[in-house]
Amino acid sequence: MELRTIRPRIADVAREAGVSKTAVSFAFNSPDRLAPETAVRIREIAEQLGYTPHPVARMLTQRHTLTIGVLTPQALSVIFSNPFFGAFSEGVAGAAEESGYALHFISPLHGSLARAMSRATVDGVVAIGLSDDHPEVEQIRRAGVPIVLVDSTALPEHGSVEIDDVGGARAAAEHLIGLGHRNVLVIGVEPPAPSVAIDPDGVTSRRLRGYREAFAAVGLEIPDESVVVGPASIDGGIAALNRAWEDGMRPTAVLAMSDAMAIGAMRALRDMRLTIPGDVSVVGFDDIDLAPHVDPPLTTVHQPIRRMGEEAVSLLLSVVQRRDPSGPEHRRLETRLIVRGSTGPAPLEAQREGAGVND
Amino acid sequence: MELRTIRPRIADVAREAGVSKTAVSFAFNSPDRLAPETAVRIREIAEQLGYTPHPVARMLTQRHTLTIGVLTPQALSVIFSNPFFGAFSEGVAGAAEESGYALHFISPLHGSLARAMSRATVDGVVAIGLSDDHPEVEQIRRAGVPIVLVDSTALPEHGSVEIDDVGGARAAAEHLIGLGHRNVLVIGVEPPAPSVAIDPDGVTSRRLRGYREAFAAVGLEIPDESVVVGPASIDGGIAALNRAWEDGMRPTAVLAMSDAMAIGAMRALRDMRLTIPGDVSVVGFDDIDLAPHVDPPLTTVHQPIRRMGEEAVSLLLSVVQRRDPSGPEHRRLETRLIVRGSTGPAPLEAQREGAGVND
DNA sequence: TATCTTCGCTAAACCGGTTTGCTAAACCGG
């Protein structure tokens, strides 16, 4: 049973080298303040002792951590099951790394985002999909940590990046309407906290509004019963669709608010021996990398996922690094519908009747 | 232009409440050492001042960070583009969160993993796909940070979790051989450092060994020219396959070491108007969630990705939390071939000739 | 030779908390 080796401290190096702690610190951080040979000697001794400056101690005096936090409203284990998040992280990571920042993921620790946040040692935070009335936002602000909100209703005092959810959703719905669909099922993403109803300003509500606007424009409506929600994953999509079917819904098309859910829905439909888009059309939202490669290729609303991550970090760093004379910025990115193979004309009999009859 | 509010310190609260710093600290950490009403009063004042204990300072005295690091050999922006990593992170995150740990991703900062690592404030590290001769492993050990290696050659002194790469690869190759394929293209994952050749102990080499064993068993071999590598992403797969084609290769099957690359390869083949598996069979490696949903459903080697992440964290925490009387543990997980729709019999003419002729 | 810089280095303060050791007052049984 070996003794856990003790980490050498700066004082150990100083003693060994016969210099002051200051000299050792200089040897690492500003070698030019030391005679070249002294600096080298100190570093050699440090090396040989296996000394590395303790990162936490260093953070404490330097007042920054070179880390940015990514705040998620749900457990990371569920967040990561959504490919959207992978792509978003890609953008965040790319921009962060370029500026020399590492990433720290913060998720509700045993239910409390606040507690998780109070432990996190970060210079700033990008929060994704956090409804802005979340008390944590206020708490973070009070702790003096800069934050930028992504996919949340913008708050004037924080930076934000949003996309045109309503427009994208409307385009998706218009596409279906043009194909003759009248009876659709909407699959929404579950609100972070399954507590209350649907956050009136969350992405689910915004996209739903877009869908409804399109239907309203042609004098139709999407009843609340036609909206079902679940976690944004393949399994979530499967479950949501099956639930709808069990409830007796027989739509000719489904509007999913996430590609993963759309893919799940297609799987579930297939398992019922329905064809896509022959019997049922499916349109997703996100346009993840794999969307063109699934069977059939997924018609979906493209959003610039990576760029959202990049922009968020860029906004954040501009305030973290105090290059920001002009107050928080708000950026809005466009969405666009990409028609692939998962949508087609509504079955004829369905176009005549109110509800589709299948098989 | 508003003044950046200064974060209140413990001393501010103490002064305001007319008590010592100690009392304030007690109010937060061991309230039972204070008269109940004093504790309440202090907390109220703290609340009202917007005081939260500075996490870095707290870490310094408590000697732990409640954070575990995830070390990746490549930039996070490329790592995250591989769905495998998302699933792995899912496992890591799930296990970490359960024990109250947050996640810190560490990637080569401007090329140097060592520098990135020396900045990271973590209690332990799980390193994925890091070849063990990486100097950083030694550096981390010297810094006294516990580490467990995933998908790397196991080092006796560190915990590790590996999978049966050789067996999985062999099974994939045997499957193709059984279908009559003789001329295959291998698409490997790029070694982290594009420096030297292929790390003789990395996952690419191990899987290649498996492929070759299977071929050797029937008296065939896979020449080095039939092995091409690239980044483990869809685009990497597209590029790798196109490169092989330009070099004149005309295999009847491709063995990809990652599902993302396999999917890319299928795309590239499709774009050449080849059918899968009619003209060319494709088998992947990983069995990501989307593998069954692509077109055609991907035949691939399943590995328990999430579990790898979970086991890694569990191993790591067992030493971080000093519950480990028995030295580092090594865990090995099984792989298995999952046959779906992307593989089929080799075209007849190809079975007779040496190289396939297409279209 | 006297004064001013520069060079090389150090002692001490500081970052913002936690923890140890101790004391004075209150409490307690006899």
Next chain:
DNA sequence: CCGGTTTAGCAAACCGGTTTAGCGAAGATA
């Protein structure tokens, strides 16, 4: 009323570094 135990709270040390102010010696300038 006395010695012993709690209780409530404080001062100081500590975690492990960085940074400021300053000092003596050497070299430059006058």
